[in-house]
Amino acid sequence: MKIIVCVKQVPDTSEVRIDQKTGTMIREGVKSIINPDDLSGLEAALRIKDKNNAEVIALSMGPKQADNALRECLAMGVDRAILLSDRAFAGADTWVTSLVLSKAVELLSPDLVICGRQAIDGDTAQVGPQIAEHLNLPSVAYVSDIKLESNESLVVKRMFEDGYQSIRVKTPCLLTVLKEINEARYMRVSRIYNAYKADLVELWDNSTLGFDPLVLGLKGSPTKVKKSYTKGVKTAGKVFDVPPKEAARIIADKLKENYIL
Amino acid sequence: MKNNKNVLVYVEQRHGAIENVSIELLGIGKTLADKLNGDLYACIIGNDIENQSNEIGYFGAKKVYVVDNPILENYINESYTKSLTKVINVTKPEVVLVGATALGRDLAPRVSSRLHTGLTADCTSLDIDLETNNLLMTRPAFGGNLMATIVCPDHRPQMSTVRPGVMIKPTRDTSKTFEVIKVDASLTKADMNVEILETVKEAKKLIKIEDATVLISAGRGIGSKEKMEDIYKLADILTGEVSGSRAVVDMGWIDKDRQVGQTGKTVRPDLYLACGISGAIQHVSGMEDSNLVISINRNPQAAIFEVSDVGIVGDVNKIIPELIKELQK
Amino acid sequence: MEFGFKKEHDLLKQMLTEFTEKEVYPFAAEIDDQERFPVETLEKMVAAGIMGIPIPTEYGGEGGDYMGYILAVEEISKACATTGVVLSAHTSLCCAPIYEYGTEEQKQKYLVPLAKGEKLGAFALTEPNAGTDASRQETVALPDGDDFIINGSKIFITNAGYADVYIIMAMTDKAAGTRGITAFIVDADSKGFTVGPKEKKMGIRGSSTCELIFDNVRVPKENILGKLGYGFKIAMKTLDGGRIGIAAQAIGIAEGALNETIKYVKERKQFGRPISAFQNTQFELANMATKIDAGRMLLYRAAYKKDLKEPISSDAAMAKLYCSEVAMEVTSKAVQLHGGYGYSREYPIERMMRDAKITEIYEGTSEVQKMVISASLLK
Numbered sequence: 001m002k003i004i005v006c007v008k009q010v011p012d013t014s015e016v017r018i019d020q021k022t023g024t025m026i027r028e029g030v031k032s033i034i035n036p037d038d039l040s041g042l043e044a045a046l047r048i049k050d051k052n053n054a055e056v057i058a059l060s061m062g063p064k065q066a067d068n069a070l071r072e073c074l075a076m077g078v079d080r081a082i083l084l085s086d087r088a089f090a091g092a093d094t095w096v097t098s099l100v101l102s103k104a105v106e107l108l109s110p111d112l113v114i115c116g117r118q119a120i121d122g123d124t125a126q127v128g129p130q131i132a133e134h135l136n137l138p139s140v141a142y143v144s145d146i147k148l149e150s151n152e153s154l155v156v157k158r159m160f161e162d163g164y165q166s167i168r169v170k171t172p173c174l175l176t177v178l179k180e181i182n183e184a185r186y187m188r189v190s191r192i193y194n195a196y197k198a199d200l201v202e203l204w205d206n207s208t209l210g211f212d213p214l215v216l217g218l219k220g221s222p223t224k225v226k227k228s229y230t231k232g233v234k235t236a237g238k239v240f241d242v243p244p245k246e247a248a249r250i251i252a253d254k255l256k257e258n259y260i261l
Numbered sequence: 262m263k264n265n266k267n268v269l270v271y272v273e274q275r276h277g278a279i280e281n282v283s284i285e286l287l288g289i290g291k292t293l294a295d296k297l298n299g300d301l302y303a304c305i306i307g308n309d310i311e312n313q314s315n316e317i318g319y320f321g322a323k324k325v326y327v328v329d330n331p332i333l334e335n336y337i338n339e340s341y342t343k344s345l346t347k348v349i350n351v352t353k354p355e356v357v358l359v360g361a362t363a364l365g366r367d368l369a370p371r372v373s374s375r376l377h378t379g380l381t382a383d384c385t386s387l388d389i390d391l392e393t394n395n396l397l398m399t400r401p402a403f404g405g406n407l408m409a410t411i412v413c414p415d416h417r418p419q420m421s422t423v424r425p426g427v428m429i430k431p432t433r434d435t436s437k438t439f440e441v442i443k444v445d446a447s448l449t450k451a452d453m454n455v456e457i458l459e460t461v462k463e464a465k466k467l468i469k470i471e472d473a474t475v476l477i478s479a480g481r482g483i484g485s486k487e488k489m490e491d492i493y494k495l496a497d498i499l500t501g502e503v504s505g506s507r508a509v510v511d512m513g514w515i516d517k518d519r520q521v522g523q524t525g526k527t528v529r530p531d532l533y534l535a536c537g538i539s540g541a542i543q544h545v546s547g548m549e550d551s552n553l554v555i556s557i558n559r560n561p562q563a564a565i566f567e568v569s570d571v572g573i574v575g576d577v578n579k580i581i582p583e584l585i586k587e588l589q590k
Numbered sequence: 591m592e593f594g595f596k597k598e599h600d601l602l603k604q605m606l607t608e609f610t611e612k613e614v615y616p617f618a619a620e621i622d623d624q625e626r627f628p629v630e631t632l633e634k635m636v637a638a639g640i641m642g643i644p645i646p647t648e649y650g651g652e653g654g655d656y657m658g659y660i661l662a663v664e665e666i667s668k669a670c671a672t673t674g675v676v677l678s679a680h681t682s683l684c685c686a687p688i689y690e691y692g693t694e695e696q697k698q699k700y701l702v703p704l705a706k707g708e709k710l711g712a713f714a715l716t717e718p719n720a721g722t723d724a725s726r727q728e729t730v731a732l733p734d735g736d737d738f739i740i741n742g743s744k745i746f747i748t749n750a751g752y753a754d755v756y757i758i759m760a761m762t763d764k765a766a767g768t769r770g771i772t773a774f775i776v777d778a779d780s781k782g783f784t785v786g787p788k789e790k791k792m793g794i795r796g797s798s799t800c801e802l803i804f805d806n807v808r809v810p811k812e813n814i815l816g817k818l819g820y821g822f823k824i825a826m827k828t829l830d831g832g833r834i835g836i837a838a839q840a841i842g843i844a845e846g847a848l849n850e851t852i853k854y855v856k857e858r859k860q861f862g863r864p865i866s867a868f869q870n871t872q873f874e875l876a877n878m879a880t881k882i883d884a885g886r887m888l889l890y891r892a893a894y895k896k897d898l899k900e901p902i903s904s905d906a907a908m909a910k911l912y913c914s915e916v917a918m919e920v921t922s923k924a925v926q927l928h929g930g931y932g933y934s935r936e937y938p939i940e941r942m943m944r945d946a947k948i949t950e951i952y953e954g955t956s957e958v959q960k961m962v963i964s965a966s967l968l969k
Binding site for chain 1: 336370373385408411416454462463579582
């Protein structure tokens with residue numbers, strides 16, 4: 001069985017802070033990590049490999065620095081690591097990202113593609129289903145358990161807000177997995193010492209994928225960022241000394257204002 | 262695709278019940294349609310769902326497109342994608358709105374890809390740029406640290422998934438007139454490209470407090486173990502979890518694995534509601550990165566107020582029951 | 591001096607940092623409080639390959655280097671010095687000498703499972719009457735056919751009771767002095783070998799420290815490590831490597847204490863501002879950080895030289911002497927900056943201070959290190 005896991009290198013958003021003076025996001029010094037949902041995807045694939053002798057390929061689109069994330073995948077135990085990197089890819093929205101990834105997937109013709117449900121920087125959850133659409137593959141999202149029935153058939157648990165479905169899906173197919181599906185393993189020391197051997201991360205640019213540059217990057221992206229802003233400096237809170245009824249109303253209003261209700 | 266400046270809302274139903282977010286979308290959808298001088302349309306997909314189409318009309322959709330077919334009994338993204346795409350092709354809307362649910366966030370990406378158009382996820386605010394008539398889709402990114410406004414200028418329809426609970430529900434009005442239109446999406450058995458073996462409804466499982474988006478946290482100030490009942494009730498209403506300070510753990514009012522602070526867990530939920538917690542440094546270090554901190558404490562000098570967005574001076578045991586009443590309205 | 595650091599070391603450190611955060615830090619207080627051997631953490635260390643870092647893959651290890659092993663002890667000790675010393679004793683006092691002095695058969699039989707982490711190792715030199723003066727070994731091993739019979743006892747043995755393999759120093763020829771000492775590899779399940787009760791200690795309370803008792807323990811002569819009479823030399827060389835491990839443990843403790851203190855002084859407010867705004871705090875932190883960094887340079891130099899197979903006795907002694915003193919000083923200052931909370935077990939600082947003290951004592955006291963350093967000056 002050949003399994004591709006799509007992996008994104010993301011800034012550790014839990015470390016992102018807002019500059020209290022300027023109200024801008026401080027990205028400096030924030031470390032880059034493998035997106036947590038993708039890490040669970042890797043683990044899910046490696047567990048299949050542990051039991052069933054699969055070939056696991058980590059696939060990422062990103063700048064050259066994403067090489068590090070792929071070395072990490074190698075140290076965790078993947079067999080191949082491929083980085084799709086080209087200036088023409090830069091500025092891609094989810095539509096273009098999924099287009100580029102799907103072309104690489106097509107060239108590799110796997111039995112199973114696993115994506116993390118969503119990335120912590122964008123939180124869109126779109127790339128997985130969109131890859132499946134580009135390739136006309138059956139897909140199941142929000143997966144919290146994978147059981148292999150045979151090389152041709154999987155039974156997966158698909159989560160909803162109020163329950164789950166048990167679904168049988170035939171390969172080739174694409175799954176997007178939740179972080180809860182497993183606890184990812186640590187990199188293995190011996191693999192770490194081998195991870196930086198030259199040529200271990202295969203670099204594919206657009207000459208391999210063969211797209212018209214006009215359909216790629218910012219140009220090819222249907223969506224554009226018009227503006228972005230931080231919510232601003234967190235101002236000192238207000239303290240109210242009021243009767244209980246009014247206090248309750250103040251709290252309820254604040255919850256509404258923050259979309260908690 | 263020639264567009265008529267209309268807005269189409271995908272109304273999500275599972276097991277025959279319409280999702281709240283879909284009703285909310287009918288509200289914002291109408292606002293956007295008015296700005297575009299167009300109409301609000303809705304689309305509902307499923308099996309044996311005809312009686313829900315009226316309900317959608319009462320909430321303001323002028324035309325309700327229904328794809329009703331036994332094949333659509335369970336959600337399968339292929340059959341639903343095919344159905345929604347068909348309705349979009351028939352109605353040619355300017356804007357398509359989908360609830361950002363576990364279903365909508367799977368369905369919308371496939372539909373947008375099939376239509377080769379843009380999709381913006383998890384929007385918390387939508388508006389029309391009156392100059393260009395473009396939809397302005399604003400959403401949080403970077404773990405909520407950044408807000409971004411996204412446009413989709415050259416592709417139609419402009420698609421967006423919208424966070425539940427953000428938009429205001431329109432009022433239900435049974436005197437409204439509307440048209441129900443059946444759409445045949447030419448579905449075949451082959452569109453059921455996965456096999457649903459079992460559908461299970463289950464109550465929400467216990468989650469780890471580090472993962473909770475809402476935490477109602479109890480401190481010594483609540484006074485007794487019995488008063489924890491109100492805390493749990495409030496957490497239930499806000500679909501959150503209960504946590505506490507070391508003091509309430511030591512007194513056995515809650516379990517150790519719910520303790521926040523130096524010797525407990527570090528949490529950063531969207532809402533941290535501190536009830537009767539004084540805010541000693543070893544507690545604050547475990548929760549100060551929470552997005553919104555609201556605290557209730559009898560002592561106006563309590564340190565917890567220093568890290569709170571909203572502080573309420575008063576008796577937590579009087580305020581919480583009032584808050585529960587207020588929220589149940 | 592770059593100490594031969596490569597990208598691999600960065601990636602290793604990243605893994606170790608994550609590992610420590612998730613698997614070590616959350617349990618450190620409990621391990622100390624309950625004086626509990628960190629069995630569960632060790633299982634996870636085995637799975638990640640942490641128990642065999644510097645041993646070549648053909649002997650069950652990870653094919654890494656001593657520097658990588660030192661980084662592991664340092665990172666883990668930032669959160670839990672107990673776990674740090676379990677790793678250190680296993681690797682530098684048991685795996686390393688078998689790798690360096692063992693026969694091929696010994697390596698296959700003992701080193702492979704040790705480096706894989708299937709077995710845990712320990713090393714026994716100290717006796718009730720042979721501490722700093724290690725040459726006065728009273729444990730004896732007398733030949734009997736193809737075997738040796740060991741009698742006597744060892745004290746303060748790290749990993750005792752949990753280890754499967756012990757390296758034991760015993761006198762095989764009393765008249766020959768230190769040249770009459772021989773190293774043996776002894777299986778934990780050998781008949782006549784028993785482990786005494788656990789010492790109640792001030793720090794590193796989760797580590798198992800016990801007496802070993804040998805009552806006519808029969809060991810085949812194939813289990814002699816190195817050659818007959820080479821035991822003292824092997825012990826001294828082994829301790830050179832071990833001392834780098836302890837220096838790493840010490841620097842780890844100091845760094846852990848500094849990190850906790852930085853977090854605390856930013857949060858703690860007195861006189862209306864965080865105590866990090868006071869110059870006293872700032873200057874103390876500056877001193878702590880500078881000393882830690884100086885210690886780390888000595889530590890990495892020693893590890894680097896070990897990887898280059900250069901002589902390290904003096905470098906290792908300097909690293910251990912200085913790093914352990916830094917650990918003691920930094921943890922003491924850290925407690926002071928924490929004030930009353932620092933003395934409370936609710937914060938990890940008092941534990942770190944208790945843990946730090948042992949680094950000035952075991953694997954040669956600070957005084958022994960000074961003897962080693964001065965000997966190399968005066969030779």
